[in-house]
Amino acid sequence: MANPIELLQRFGKNFAISEIHEQKADLTFFKVPKEQAVRLLRELRDDAGYTHLAFLTNIDWIEKGIFTLTYMLHNYDARHSLGMHVDLERDNAEMQSIHGLWAQAATYQRELREMYGIRFPGSPRLDEDFCLEGWDQIPPMRKEFDTAAFSLERFYSREGRGTEDPREHMKGLLYPTHTDEPSSGGQ
């Protein structure tokens, strides 16, 4: 079995593969453009032995204005996983469906449609409710949706509930005389 880096370089002749990053011995991440993604997935599955789709998920980079889809593939023979990133525009995000390649992908796409509002045209039962029912807000997993504020507004808490910030609490407890200084983490 070819080294995954070599494999990606071989595929790089036909695909614009970038940002190859070896996280650990059995996990490599890379990025492809949106248009080539499904074609590459098909080739990885059929030619390179990456037959198992572990999951499909999305990362919301709100400050960059993009969604990054992550397709996690696994090759059982090489015991190696590939994480494929695909960047989408955050507004009106749309992506080709891969339910023809893996059956469970249809469910992941339903979830992404509901949680982020990403469209996957052609995916079966895409617009049916998945987890939520009668949801009337923006898709809840998007970063701009504030779940705590929404919860307090709709399901308001019982009177008398106090919230304590652990950081402030511990600071008061351990260093009663300490004054804040701009330090980042560490001891």
Added chain:
Amino acid sequence: MFEPNPPVDLSSGKYLKLWQGPQHPGITGNMSLELTTCGDEVVDCKTHVGYLHRGFEKLMERRTFIQNFPIVCRIAVPEPTFNEYLYAAVVEELAGIQSPERAEWIRTLNLELMRLASYLMWLGGIGAAFGQSTVYQWTVTHRDYILDLFEEMTGARVYHMYIVPGGVRGRLPEGFEGRCHEVLNRVEKLLRDVEKVLFNNVVFKARTKGLGHIPREMVDPYGITGPNQRAAGFARDLRKDAPYLVYDQLEFDLITATESDTYARAWVRYQEMHQGIRMLRQCLDRMPKDGPFQARMPNVLHWQVPAGETYAKAECTRGEYGYYLVTDGSEYVRRVHVRGPSYTHAIALMEKLAVGTNIADIAGLMVSLHTYPPEIER
């Protein structure tokens, strides 16, 4: 690949729409199956989930790394420790923390005990689904003895919050090994009884053999993992293929079967329980008795994990359980995705397998896939 079930004309009067769940004792957890039946035969099945959706991934994004640790275990009730371990594993990997060897052994012990408890519950479930409630009573009671061990070890029966990033929360109590051996002997005796009552039973065989057959070529396109996959003849187990913790130092056999029906899946799980007991005994005997059980951690109240992303997975009772963590260098998680094996088993696979079975077999089929809804909807 996705192949939709053939469409049915509900107005023809030939079909009956039937909801199994969420208020139905034959369903695993809180989910529902929307069955279309023709006589006793199921012609279409749709899984509905989301009754347990709490938005974990969203909640974790607004909590610090250490604040996440007590909530991750609540994602899956029957096996909370796998969540704890995997969360700890991804955070440790990105933060560059190495948990000490003794903690690794204790984690393995914890995970294997959990696996045994979960399998015992499952064994009762499959008995109950096929009308053998005696087995259900026996196994759930024996699961309780394991929960007692957990209580001793971690202080809690169900949600342990024991495996923290950096190690475990405490050492094993005094005399724990002896009591653990005792419980293992008891469970082993129970398993022998269950084999006689359930697996050798002619009625059980008649019900389960040939039910819910998963063809070999369906395994990868449907993302089937775990015992469901091993029952179809694939010798794949993350504990062997990508050993995590101390599994590379433990001796155990990979159990496979070829029939790939409900009976084969039950048998594979039953055999794995014996392997689990074998591993637990090795753990107890070979575990380092002293040494640190927690790595030196940064101040968790100001804990910033460097930017990065990783995916860790472990073999839970149902298959590949994974955590995908993305960090951006702040004190908060950027994105965490929980990959539960039931995701595909309960939806894509179940909708396929249910077609053509008898209504009476739906509950048993569902249990035989060992699905659990909270890890689907989180």
Added chain:
Amino acid sequence: MDTQKYALGPLLNEGLSAEDRDLFSDARPVPYEPYPVAVVEKFVNWVRANSLWLLAFGTGCGAVELNPLMTARFDAYRMGVQMRPTPRQSSVFIIGGYASVKTLKRIIRSYEQMQGPKFVVCLGICPINGGMYWDSYNTVNKFDEYLPVDLYITGCMPRPEVLMAGVLELKKKIMEGRADGANRYVENFDWYKANQKRVIKDWNMPDYNW
């Protein structure tokens, strides 16, 4: 009892489509009237307290501790507790922890299908004040805004021993005639309905589900 309160007119069932509307009853629920003879009522309450049939609906993670409760280790059968698979026959509804909005809808339907006198027991800390999920967008925080609760059993996860203590406490309450949640529901019907409809946005079921 104040009869004026219930003469508020029929239920509108606005969530249903026009053709479905006449399939469902539009009558308002009526409160449970105790037997006129006090001794009879007392005896009946004793009987009710000693025959608690739980609805087998695991609405949340608390349901996992119902398994040990009903098996040999704790064996709640000894106290007259049984699991019944259908709401028609059960008298106790155990809310097993957090209730997501989607489940809340099913809980309301199941609860209204139960025949009175009926009791609601909440397990865990989540139905009291949201618990771990106080900031979740999909779980309700105060369960008693939506259904009347007779007994809370707190903890996360409440142990089977606590559940057993809760059962005994519920028995005591029933015997003393204090477990009147179902009547509170009927008397404040409009308030409960308004609360339910405030969180359940796609209300597509009858207003009272006999």
Added chain:
Amino acid sequence: MQDWPVRIGYFLINLTIVGLYGMLLSGIVARTLAKVQGRIGIPVYQPFIDLLKNLGKRTAVSHGAMFYLGPVFRLAGGIGTLAFVPVLYGSEMFSNFNSAGDLLLAMYFMFFGQLGMAIGAGESGHPFSAIGVARGLGQMTAYEVPFALAIIAIVVQYGSLSINDIVAAQQGGILNWTLFTNPLAVIAAMIAFLGMTGYSPFDVTMAPNEIPIGPPTEYHSSYLAMMTMNRAVFAGAKLILFMDLFFGGATNLVELVIKTWAIYMVAVVVGAAFPRFRVDQSIRFFLRYPTLIGIAAIGYTQAVLLP
């Protein structure tokens, strides 16, 4: 014979005794099953409390007249069965309305209750009820075959359709019981009995994990209580019928209790140890070996016992 009011009075006493005994028996059985499962189980008087609780429960549901009549028919079936089964042999008081053809009447009533139940449960409109009814009737038709064959065999053997005559013929020693004179018929009938009691492996009608709990899904409060009462009376009547036909009847109440309890335990022990058949499997099961055994019993009676 005596005049009718007295006989009816005696029958009511019988009904009460058998009903109470049946209720008690269900408590004992639940405790026995609990022991097998390693539990303590319900108190033996729990069925009475449950019955009273159900009677005191309120109802607000209407599914039409047949829904209400279902439990009535069912109870009528149970009482009817008991009416033609002599409880104690040789006792004026416990002989009920037995007459020349009472065996046929008793068998008819055993069917009748199920049919009434089927109509009532079908009326409730719950799909699980309908499925349960279909399964129940299918399974009943199947287990009636070996049962009817066994009955034919002993009717041929004793040359009478009167239960009293059949019991009379078995008196005078344990070896005169049908169990020993015609074992094939008893085996066929006892297998059918497993189906009748509705324990595993033949509890597909009520299978709680598949169709929660089948025909009575919609029944509640006093209707459910009526069905519980019927279960008690019917179980008692069936046990007494089996005892009369195959195990030599009883001449006093102690013997009755011991024998019926022992017969019931057969079903309970099998029920504790077996998972449940699917309905097609159970029909196939009943129509295979038990039916063959039943036919063999008739042949055996004709060829061996009669000449």
